[in-house]
Amino acid sequence: MRAGQIHAAIVLMSVLLFACASPPNSLFPPDPNGPSRTIYLVSHGWHAGIVLKRADIPAGIWPQHNDFPGAEYLEVGWGDKDYYMTPKPNLGITLKAGLLPTASVLHVVGFRGPVTRYFPASEVIHIDLSEAGFKRLCRYLESSYALDETGLSQPLGPSLYGDGQFYLSRETYHAFNTCNAWTAKALREAGCPITPATNLRIKTLMNNVAKFGTVIQTRP
Numbered sequence: 001m002r003a004g005q006i007h008a009a010i011v012l013m014s015v016l017l018f019a020c021a022s023p024p025n026s027l028f029p030p031d032p033n034g035p036s037r038t039i040y041l042v043s044h045g046w047h048a049g050i051v052l053k054r055a056d057i058p059a060g061i062w063p064q065h066n067d068f069p070g071a072e073y074l075e076v077g078w079g080d081k082d083y084y085m086t087p088k089p090n091l092g093i094t095l096k097a098g099l100l101p102t103a104s105v106l107h108v109v110g111f112r113g114p115v116t117r118y119f120p121a122s123e124v125i126h127i128d129l130s131e132a133g134f135k136r137l138c139r140y141l142e143s144s145y146a147l148d149e150t151g152l153s154q155p156l157g158p159s160l161y162g163d164g165q166f167y168l169s170r171e172t173y174h175a176f177n178t179c180n181a182w183t184a185k186a187l188r189e190a191g192c193p194i195t196p197a198t199n200l201r202i203k204t205l206m207n208n209v210a211k212f213g214t215v216i217q218t219r220p
Helices: 003-019 063-067 081-085 090-098 131-144 177-187 202-207
Strands: 035-043 048-055 072-080 101-112 122-131 157-158 163-173 214-217
Touching: 035 202, 048 131, 048 177, 048 202, 063 177, 072 081, 072 163, 072 177, 081 101, 081 163, 122 131, 122 202, 131 177, 177 202
Parallel strands: none
Antiparallel strands: 035 048, 035 122, 048 072, 072 101, 101 163, 122 214, 157 163
16 A cells, blocks of 8 residues: 555544544533433553443343443453453564554453552543433443354453453454544543544543543552
8 A cells, every 4th residue: 555545544534533523412411410320441551441330231231241240340441352362462463453453352350349449550530421321331332342143242261350351342453443542432422522533542541531530549
């Protein structure tokens, strides 16, 4: 592919990402007199995880959460399959993840107790969503799973930490759809005022989410 074609492809992808950037404004912020749901955004230094209370997940939505019956909270992350599932990725895996469209996975961890206690070394942002926005977030998470011929999502292997699993995602990882852009899309789906195309890096994502959420823990 020539340089001009690459530039045109980059511009087109950026336009498409920005075109989908406007959230449903009626969802956020939640009505102070109406029902709301709390979620958390946790920074791991290179990507972020979304934490939800398992008991808040509406019946019939995101059935994969039933894989963690003893969990109080679920943390969900997303990223390049080979990079995410390799404890110490080599240069080749890192370059492939950054330069080529690749397969992706969801990283889901169940835990109990306060979020700040489970992630003591992470920045944590508290976000209140409307009930409708929270439901849309759960549907977005459900839609990210790849399903087998029986309609199920099969675990690929144990999580990097805690009681969790990796699952194959139906989405493709690439330079304009990073783990942080995916997280921003999930928040936008819930109604949050955030633009995925400008949140490719973790620092940018956390700074922008702090504008409408509340930082309850900083990194030491």
